[in-house]
Amino acid sequence: MSRRPRVAAVAGAAVALTVLAAGPASAGDPAVTDPRVVAHFDFAAGQNAENIALEPDGSADITFAFAHQVARVTEQGATTILATLPDVPDAQTPVGGAVALGIARAHDGTLYVTYATGTEKTGIWRVAPGGGTPEQIGFFPADAFPNGLALDEKCGTLYTADTRLGTVWSLPVSGGEPTAWATGAALEPTAEVPFGANGLKVHDGAVWVSNTARGTLLRIPVREDRTAGPAETRATGLAFVDDFAFTGHGDTVLAALIMADKLELVRPDGTHKTVLTGTDGLDNPTSVAVRHKKVYVNSAAFFDTTDPDPNLLLARISKNKLR
Template sequence: MSRLPRLAGVTAAALALGLLATAPAAGGEPSVSDPRIVAHFNFAKGQTPENIALEPDGSADLTFAFARQVAKVTRKGDKRILATLPDVANPDTPVGAAVVTGIARAENGTLYVNYVTGTSKTGIWRIAPDGSAPKQIAKLPRDGFPNGLALDERRGVLYAADSLRGTVWRVPRKGGTPTAWATGAALDPGTGPEASGFGVNGLRFHHNAVWVSNSDAGTLLRIPVRQGGSAGRIETRATGLTGIDDFGFVERHRDTVLAALITDNEVVRVRPNGTHTVVLTEDDGLSNPTSVAVRGRSVYVPSAAYFTQKDPNLLLARVHQRARR
């Protein structure tokens, strides 16, 4: 999620940054085709899909940020609300409301979500597969903004990106006290007149490293997980990604990323060398895309319509490898 002054209209200028010159596509790269909208949502009801996790059957679990809900959407577009986070009196957040942001799914079907309230309810919440009420398992600073979320099943830990505090938190999967796992200038929000105030944002666990985006800096970063579990040196893997939100990795293409650029209404393919190419645009149906999930030959892109305020939706497309010349 990029910072929003309430749910009302905002300008995309908040995250405007210079673009990195993109390189032409090379043979053998994954390409994206056949985009189609499989589900439309109700903006007025707060159905703004912020983040995504995939079910084994290909259904998408989406966080509806301003509705405080988690919804399951099938590949055919059928929708079902899985959980609603508790209402909070007098929320105190930069977006003017309590919002549900990042989501992660465990192999046993348990869902974990970040809930931002500006109160003691800010933190990580667990949604059990049995349909019981969501339960808070970790408190995060009430003046923070936990955004992207990922689970490392092997180590049994969750990582959460705090966009306001420039911190990646680490929390035991079973719950407990959070640890400031990674900090540094590369994760901090910007301070200039064009800055949104959101630094580290999207987060994915990939090949024994935590990858994050920094929205204000327009960067994609990699943080290795050392043998003992501590954070390694922060590596910059790509720059010039204006308004980057969350992202996903293309299978069988090591370290190739599809990233959502929320203010430009684009999804870009980011190569391992850091260059990038636009693969989806608003002409395909994007309306402020927030995140990306990839499985096999399918790519899912939720659009929250935060700035356009038109047609929040879920887009499904095909991803495949180009023939080499």
């Protein structure tokens, strides 16, 4: 199976989405400094670093997309494989084969992973604390492409963004079939770029979602009865945005722009600026995590045709200036 996604249309459309809603620097912006790559992964083995969840000790739990693996990477770069999802030889997905995508961690160390296969194995899989054999708990439509994943432990709900069907699904942590929690044009892909809702986070009473095709960041309020309110567009011009993370208690975001090899700081008013680039080590960045004064960025190197370098990058963030 090819290790490169079959998304030539995405690369070809990149030129059409290069206008960013850039804004001037603000005294309230957190600074991202001292970037360093702490681990390099094996591109040929399918170790495209896709999504990330953090452990209390600062280690990163990472999905390796085409290897169908979950790995734990220490801040010093030591890498341990925790689990391998089952092989699906007949997999047919928009990226050419089965792919492990989103990851979320419960307080007890249980990990949840999204797996897109084009078969009945598509859905959410659970990995016990410490690793082991994954167990499928969420059974999604075969043509779904569950991507970004977040866990709301207060209500025992998993939310995932379906990049192909333009849907946010909800699933109880006990498992079963998902519910289409939010739908609509704001979440859907476009004719030019077949990848819609992508990254997803639960934050301050809402589910936030990025849309890769539309270059947007959305906020979907969670009503008191747990249903979805109307989607609000909070930022535009984020060309080929993938995953994102909040920098603190406010609504400032760090977003990965996969085709541009950029990490973008998105302010609460929707303006944004670049804080890391390919010269810092980014190679098709796909996901971001923030804890205390540290920023973690995964690079998958999906589209790098010269010297692909899937990796994990760490940087510092000045939390004292958060908005």
